[in-house]
Amino acid sequence: MSEEILNEAEKKMRQAVQHAKDEVAKIRTGRANPGLIADLPVEYYGTKTPLQQLAGVSVPEPRVLLVNPFDQSALKEIEKAITNADLGLNPNNDGKVIRVVFPELTEERRKQYVRLVRERAEEGRVAVRNVRRQAKSELGTLVNEGDLPEDEHQRLEKRLQGLTDKYVGEIDQVAQNKEQELLEV
Incomplete structure (x- = not known):
């Protein structure tokens, strides 16, 4: 049961990262896409x-x-x-x-797009954290019902935090790459 919670959380985190990537890809740079x-x-x-x-x-x-x-x-x-x-x-x-x-981007427009990239990335990070919070809550319920020992609960929470860090890092990398692409003249 606890493994299923982690697997489901990871699946949802991957979806959140993919959605963030798609949203960031829609932001235009000076190149045709x-x-x-x-x-x-x-x-x-x-x-x-x-x-x-x-x-x-x-x-x-x-x-x-x-x-x-x-x-x-x-x-x-x-x-x-x-x-x-x-x-x-x-x-x-x-x-x-x-x-x-595609016209050349002005400096002001580039800065607007960088802000937009950061907003989309933050939305992705929030989505990943929401998945973590939900999974953590489900694990807590299992502990309270006596279906999950406390030491196992601690181990699973560490794994869950590791997954969260991994997927938030992916979103940060996508945002950073897009920002570099936007600021390149």
Whole structure:
């Protein structure tokens, strides 16, 4: 029972780290990144559909994304979704494909993005700590019910803290890498 609690906690911590990585990856740098627009909701025949299901996105140049719709009738809606996404991007539609040129980031914009990275990383750390708190509570319940000896409880709590430190460290590393990428001119 106690091992199951730790295994479940580790699984949830991994998910929290992955979510933090995904959120940080969506923050744009001066480079073109298909992940930035892949999940954008596009109005397609009355349904919100992720862009990646409607078009292929490639990076022909370091600061250019090329969006090639599978269905040409979705071109206008895709362009509208990119414009309305508040990413600071201006798509150019030539009738067949959409080119999205990434402008150079200003120093002020870079600092805003660094703050955003730090916020996303803190959200990830909080999620990991919440998982730890929940698992710790479950282990405490087992001790109170007499199903878990105190020495075993101490050992499991140390392992739980080790897992927490490991996953918080991963989030910190992702944030640090993204900050370096943002501040590189």
